[in-house]
Amino acid sequence: MSYNEFSQEKLDKLIQIQDLFKKKFDIDAYENWFYDSESELLRLYNSDEDEIYFKYIPVGSYSREKKTWMWSWFNKSSIEKSKEKVLIIKEFGAKNHYEKLQEGTFPSDEFDAWEFTSICLDFLNGIGAYKVDSNGLDKFMVIMAVEDIDSKTVQQFKQKKVECAEHGPSRPAFVCQHLDCSTVRGFHEAFDTSKGMELEEDDDFQAWCDECEKVRSEHGGWNEESERFAQIKLVCENCYFELKEFNQISNN
Template identity: 55%
Template sequence: MIDYKEFAKAELNRVIPIQNRFKEEFDIDSYTNWFYDDESGILRLYNNDDDEIFFKYIPIGTFSLSQKTWMWSWLNNSLVVKSKIETLKIKQFGEENQFEKLTTGTFPSDEFDGWEFLAISQKVLNGIGVYKINGDKLNYYLLLTEILNPDGNQEIIKLKQKIVDCGYHGFKRPAFICQHLELNSSNGFEEAFETFPGMDLDEDDDFSAWCDECEKKRTECDGWNDESEEFAKIKLICEDFYFEIKESNQKIT
């Protein structure tokens, strides 16, 4: 039986020169901003609209900074990336070799484990490079599978059409709220439909919400019209702000 620690160390040493060549070829350290899209499985690294690069990726897993736990993407129901199913091949590889860390969905861990998992993922799934995104609460570990040419690429065109460039969160899906909803307020939160972070939206749907006072006005006006819309003064924000505002404005009944 293969010893996991020796195997993981060997895979990490194997992938280091591969990653170094990848970083040198695409100069990924030169990009100061990132954006990843769950639906399309596209990672954008960029400095501005004229200095950017796009990759297809497979989400390997996440590391929780607060709980100090790892979660494999195949267990993470909040991810909508279709390619996450590929990580089941890593689980199968772990079952064949009796590697508990590759078969347990979530467990106490550290950030170094994540780099080992990326190295093993590169071996099993044949990626061209790896990338770690440092979030406020989670670190995201991605296996990059191919570089995308943005010229005429319909996936990238569609991606840019449906996202908003938030100065705080980067490129995210758009959301719409009334003028009265703010962070750290408690004005109530009415939605067009029940939402949750990372959910997949139908083509004609948007994240949209308004406060209790706007709901009263909307009811008085028998729906949205010029008068109720003037009262609400709907504004554009990003998806991440939407759910932060939702959390602070929902009233517990």
């Protein structure tokens, strides 16, 4: 079977499943959406009293500006653990010589993106599909199940997120004004961190460069002077770990 025949078969199946999915959960009635990469939850809502939560698996993303597709398993900035499940599509593509299912990223269009989502829906036994638009980047998801989450999880889910132009919504992080990914400046943290780790209620990702650490030590810690030198800025969690990787590896 050619790839075009295979993908059309899956796309036809998606259309049928999606129709049932929309009718059962009245998807189009929700005006707002929000997703959390850490918990892999999608929230559709009109208000706090009119909402529904779904567990999802990320398929990939389509850049409308660059006209490119990227599979979720290839996206190093993604923290969603379930993206590894999408590798089954890559393995299937390799066995059947379907190039679009093997390459991590390549020139594409939105029609391709829906084809890929339909293939994942079938392989992963999803109940539907959903697309979110974040600053020109369309993120495609396979919906796996409705989630009846407790009040504590709801509270954590609704905690403030930062909207990053490159990575979409993510947890906030704080770094000094000097840190970037063009010049090595060292990397010091308030505590040891790892991407996707759980944080205590009062904790934040915080980092600063070698010069800031020198000034901080000279002033006996963080105070008005050392903070003025650092000029702490807000970034997203993904940007934070890109900065950490660049500065730490380059220092070795």
